[in-house]
Amino acid sequence: MKSGFYKLILLSIILISFSFAQNAAKIPLPKIGVWVVSNYQYIDNDNLTPNNTFNLKHARFIVKGKLLKNIDYHAMVDLHDNAVKGAKFMQAWVGYTVTKALKFRVGQFKYPFGIEAYPSLMKWKFTNPSFITGSIVKKLGSSGNAFRDVGAQVFGAHKFSKSVSLEYKVMIMNGAGANKAENNNDKDIVVYAGLKLPKKIHLGASLYSGKGGPNGELSETAFGLQAKFNTKKLALQAEYITANFDKTTTTEVKPNGFYAYASYKILPKVELGLRIDRYKADTDANEMKRLTFATGYYFNPINRIMVNYEVKENMDNVFTLQFYLGI
Secondary structure, three states: OOHHHHHHHHHHHHHHHHHOHHHHHHOOOOEEEEEEEEEEEEEOOOOOOOOEEEEEEEEEEEEEEEEEOOEEEEEEEEEEEOOOOOOEEEEEEEEEEEEOOEEEEEEEEEOOOOOOOOOOHHHOOOOOOOHHHHHOHHHOOOOOOOOEEEEEEEEEEEEOOOOOEEEEEEEEEOOOOOOOOOOOOOOEEEEEEEEEEHHHEEEEEEEEEEEEOOOOOEEEEEEEEEEEEEOOOEEEEEEEEEEEEEOOOOOEEOOEEEEEEEEEEEEOOEEEEEEEEEEEOOOOOOOEEEEEEEEEEEOOOOOEEEEEEEEEOOOOOEEEEEEEEEO
């Protein structure tokens, strides 16, 4: 993205802050949070590579709150990311609520494509995302790698009745990924529409369309369908995603796949889960298959201990004992 747009965002934040400086005494103090995710992992790989490791996956610092009743903000830094050592800026956004049906957000944040990774990391049902979430959703944008991008979003929800409502999210973004400058004048667009139905059924669809490359000559498109059902004890969720990425002007890659999972709290603090996972990296690629068995012990909604065992076809099986601490 060109530097002028960054300056516009910065100027907007400064103007908002200055406009309400006189009412500073009325502004609530921000909420400060810390998330720590660490694990022990064993990979069944016949000792060809290290297979018995302790990892600090994430150590995140969060600041969020409200400037006024209808203006909120959120900023988060990953002080340690297992995949990329050292601090990593994750997101910072300012939001404005007109009504429940019309809200705005500007900054760097998660784009509304796919539903598995969209909730907070601390609320994921499994220690690792599905193949389609990790290999397609996470990497949207020419340099994407963190489920996030810089842009602006309009979103909201409209209730037709007590049990039926329509929600939408539309985001226009750089398409270069988190912490990346714009590399062309074309913007990417993400559209999500969801329908909440009786019996706690929720259906949705996501569409991504963008351009990459120095001159915007490489196109990227993706489409997803989602369905979920949630009660206090039972959670059911399934998602199908297909995509078409131009790697060069003459070469296309068409990944696709799906997952489906069920989790159930057999006791107030103990949850069991099972996920079926399928993925093809391209039309003619071999299908990747995985079963993930999960057990979780919850001290509260975000503080917990998770055990996952991933059974992969023609790949190494993985055992993970993961700890979540959030304050």
